[in-house]
Amino acid sequence: MKLFLRFALVGLVLVVVALTSAVITMSLAIHGAEATVPNLVGMSPAEGERAVAKLGLNLVVERQYYSADVSEGRIMTQVPSPGTRVRRGWQVRVAQSLGPQRVAIPDVLGQSGRAADLNIRRRGLDVSSVAYLQLQGDTPDQVVAQSPPANTNGVSAPRISLLVGASAQPQSFVMPSFIGQPLGTVNLTLLDAGFHVGAVTVSPGLPEITNSPTPQQAPPSQPSPASIVVSQSPTPGQRINAGTSINFEVR
16 A cells, blocks of 8 residues: 555656646747847847847838937837837837938929829928818819928928819709699799700690591690690709700690
8 A cells, every 4th residue: 555655656746747847848938939129229220130130020110200319210219119028020110210301391282183292202202191172163183282281390201191172073963853844934943953944845736637538737836934844854863963954845
């Protein structure tokens, strides 16, 4: 019995040692796959790339900004921050200084979108975004606003956003039905709504009853305000633009 207990105790000790060894090995493996992000601020991108490459990390220059405090070509900021523990292969994203602002923001108001883009890029700047907006009274494809404004100082990012006037789409309506209404009433309704009466034709009259074996067609009369609309073009339900002329057939 004592021998059995001794063997059991030895086996238990061996199991504990094996588990402890496994835990230590896993911990070393996990921590061995991690690295501490170094401080890259003030370095050049080449220097920063060498610093992180030693730790199994990657450097990405993500943005560029003007700075009166950080020399041109040097790293201004970084993400993750120095001292952060990350896995090997992680990307360290940095912003690079362009030095003090030396280029004035140009005035591109009133220029076409293409001309403004060329003017901005010729000065070493970039177009950040272009938005289009329909505005009454503005010529289409002309810059109506910019950010930052012209001649702005202390700009951090060399990017300009533009607001360009877009072509105004004609207002559209659904064509109503005027069939069965007097032509005079229809004419007034259309004029008030900004439309026009186009061609008005009189439908052929009913055949005259005569003693002749061939019925004679009654001659068409001239349209009058009292004439009743029997058909229209565009037909009811179609979409039409403001100012469209409407053609009618009356009787």
